[in-house]
Amino acid sequence: KQEVTQIPAALSVPEGENLVLNCSFTDSAIYNLQWFRQDPGKGLTSLLLIQSSQREQTSGRLNASLDKSSGRSTLYIAASQPGDSATYLCAVREHNQGGKLIFGQGTELSVKP
């Protein structure tokens, strides 16, 4: 059974720092992996999607990498800002499981001015 783990559970950093969020999954037979952002009381916003054949994706200050063989993904945030404060979730979609996403528990990020 696929399990997705995110470390750390919470992270507090001063503004301007570069930071890395980690995600690991137990079964490497994934179709793709997505990183989402969730603001308090809101829904999820998709940030980056990496197909299983890709190694990384970039969007602005965000870079996500995928190492399928080791079951790991990282989300790198450059020059963090207070507006980046949110919970970040990673989710994997497996082969032969249709559209089902399996989520990690998330990392709650706080960027202090």
Added chain:
Amino acid sequence: DAGVIQSPRHEVTEMGQEVTLRCKLISGHNSLFWYRQTMMRGLELLIYFNNNVPIDDSGMPEDRFSAKMPNASFSTLKIQPSEPRDSAVYFCASSPGDRAPGYTFGSGTRLTVV
């Protein structure tokens, strides 16, 4: 496009009452997903539909839960009778197809059963 629209945003009900959550998909999307989020278990898939047909309902916790998709743009999730342990945030999401990227989540319904 207004995105995935869920109603109500908040629902407080007494144990034993019937609760109906509603979701309107993005026009042109063929797949619809219902997720539940709790502090203990995080986000879990309850059920998903592809072209109005239920594909995977293995996450539906028990017979008290039922979901329908009467047409291509609308879905309901019903809990009857509701229990305090059903308290959670229920999210609906849609995508262009069950293998297509581009998952879009609604803002969720926060359900409290007292």
